[in-house]
Amino acid sequence: MISESDQSTNETVATLILKQLEKWGVKRIYGVVGDAIIGFMDELARQDTIQFIAVKHESVAAMMASAEAKVTGRLGVCLATMGPGLGNLLNGLGDAYLDKAPVLAITGQAPTPKIGTDYKQYIDQQELIKPLAEYTSLLAHPDAITDLLSKAMKTSLVKGAVSHLSVPKDLFTMNSAAKIYPEPKMIQGNTLIDEKEIIKVVEVLKTANKPMILAGLGAKQAVSEIEKLADIWGAGILVSLGAKGVFHDSCKSLLGGIGQGGNPYAKQLFQQSDVVLLIGNLWWPEGYVPQHAKVIQIDIEKENVGNGIPVELGIIGSAERLVPLLTESLGTYTQNQTWVTNILTVKDKWEKQNEQEGLQTEQPIHPSRIVRAIENSVKQDAVITLDTGDVTVWFNRNFRSTKQQIIFSGEWRTMGFGLPAALAAKLCLPEKQVVAIVGDGGLEMTLADLLTAVRYNINITVVIFNNHALQMERDKMIASGSIQKDVDLTNPDFAKIAEACSWKGYSITEESALEETLNKALLHNGPTLVVVETAPIVHPETKG
Known part of the structure; x- marks a missing residue:
């Protein structure tokens, strides 16, 4: 195990990369061995704290890193050689990029005297990965390694993004005086939600005659609260594929998925809705959604609000904090019993057909x-x-x-x-x-x-x-x-x-x-x- 000291003296870049990754809780690295990362592989072989998973193709390494990030919410790490190694990573990194999974890619690069020349496999890797990476940098000096690496990891974890670091082949084995940085511990404060914003949202909720909730993976920690809101509001619950395992199929308001492969009878009902509450969801399938509904979106990330969705009101915060406030503020809301009956009818009709299928x-x-x-x-x-x-x-x-x-x-x-x-x-x-x-x-x-x-x-x-x-x-x-x-x-x-x-x-x-x-x-x-x-x-x- 690594010493608790935050200072490393005269250790190699490869050693410091591994120590910095371990300090932030990384358990494994997925990758394929290549010439430009041999110095790093040598150091990997000398320790047993971080496991290297040698796969058959770099795209698999990046997909595994993305999947780890999705499963755990923690940083997934993949490793490849320069040039074609990075090129092969791009498919899996594209998955992480669009699904906002925190993934770090480390790649070798040409030796420092050969950067920018006609050296074999050389390409400007920062330009190559730019469309997918929130942060990418080339290590130019051994002493900068943990500064760059910690910035890359923080960027991925905070923003749910891909980050990338190119390390020239010769720098892996050079000594460095860089220090190890501890992982910042993010504490969710008790910041009060602006009551005026809650009131605005509740006013729109109360105008609903045909309400619907569309929940995504961000609703995972608020399932019971969302079901209670649906009961009081008289709303049906639709889910994206990512939230399919979040709500139990027995939930009486749950209509299933929407879009191709979802509940085939939910489309017509959803298109009639006049107020839609999106909770932790970015899925808005054209052709299945209402054209004139008022849309309210709850999301933990401000940048997700209104992203390709016609949102009238957005409220930033976690579903588990916000949904109970909305339910409490609805008070004595009068449901549209005809709409509730229609929801139950659609649910029952699809359940019977699904059983037969x-x-x-x-x-x-x-x-x-x-x-x-x-x-x-x-x-x-x-x-x-x-x-x-x-x-x-x-x-x-x-x-x-x-x-x-x-x-x-x-x-x-x-x-x-x-x-x-x-x-x-x-x-x-x-x-x-x-x-x-x-x-x-x-x-x-x-x-x-x-x-x-x-x-x-x-x-x-x-x-x-x-x-x-x-x-x-x-x-x-x-x-x-x-x-x-x-x-x-x-x-x-x-x-x-x-x-x-x-x-x-x-x-x-x-x-x-x-x-x-x-x-x-x-x-x-x-x-x-x-x-x-x-x-x-x-x-x-x-x-x-």
Whole structure:
């Protein structure tokens, strides 16, 4: 362990980077070894406090760092060599950038005498990463290392952003007199909310005849308070995909998701609403939202208010502090009983249809039936990671959540996210059941990192919807009348590949075998991959 002294004397840049990261609670670094970071790798090998997770591709390293940040709320760290190493990180960093996950990328750079020359792999990395990084800098002197590193980490944690530090190859092994900085402890003060602002919001809430609440992941700590507000206000609760596991499906006001894959009957109701309260949510799907409603937004970050959403009033603060104040201030509000009845009718209608969709017995197996089998098999507090594509919308449509934590690529929507996210989630939460739900196309993008699970004994289960196509793209081609070109996939025998990688592989072709096989996979002591032959069903809400 590191000495509590905040002063380092004559230690190498590589040593100080590791000590500074440890001081701020970093447990692991994801990356791929390369020439420009050998000096850093040497120091990593000399300590055992921070674990290095060697993956097969840098994009996976960055996706794992982003997933760790989403799972824990803490800093995720990835490492790569210069040039192509950073280039490969960009996909995963894009996910962190758009989903506001605090991620630090450290990359090597050309030796200091070669910076700006025609040296192999050299590029101005600050320019390359600029669109994605809130902060990026090049280390120019050994003594500046912890100044730059602590600034990068603070920027990521405070702003929920990507930060980046380039370190020239020769500087890693140079001695430095830099000191270690402690992590600033942010204490939430008891700052009083301006009562005038609360009054303004409540005045608008009271004008509602058809109120609706749209909650996102920022509502996580205020679930019971939001349900109470909905009961008093007579509002339905809609959720973004990120909040799917936040509210229990049994909540009487909960209508489910909105947008493609959400409650198909909620759209018409939502479009009739006259006052919408957004709580910790940035999701505003065009084509599903009301055009003339008054929109109020509660968010912890001022910069999120009105970002692509027609917000009339914004109030800054945490949902758990603000929602009880709104409920208390509503007083004797008179609900629109017709609207409340409509909410309950829509909820009941979709619940009955959803139940039936999950019982389909056709061959190949219907996506809704696969989702229902997963729902029946996973633990109530499991961590579920989603890949991007057809699996996302079917999961959103049919999965009825309890307390599961759902991790996915929200705004960047990169294919290949499901497996890396599951690997990171299990490393962070080893006591949790972790299940990745992926499409065949998405898994093929990160297939090599099945070996990462074996290397580090990461016990996860991966479920593949094997429909032999980029199904979402095929659906859109069908809906738009386009020629279905090159959306079919040339798939391997995934179960055999899993076995070759020392996973346990299962194949399901019969609907009746779903739960039994999934339960076997989930109970197996080791990584398991379940391949389900999936019907190529066009999602009912597909638009061309």
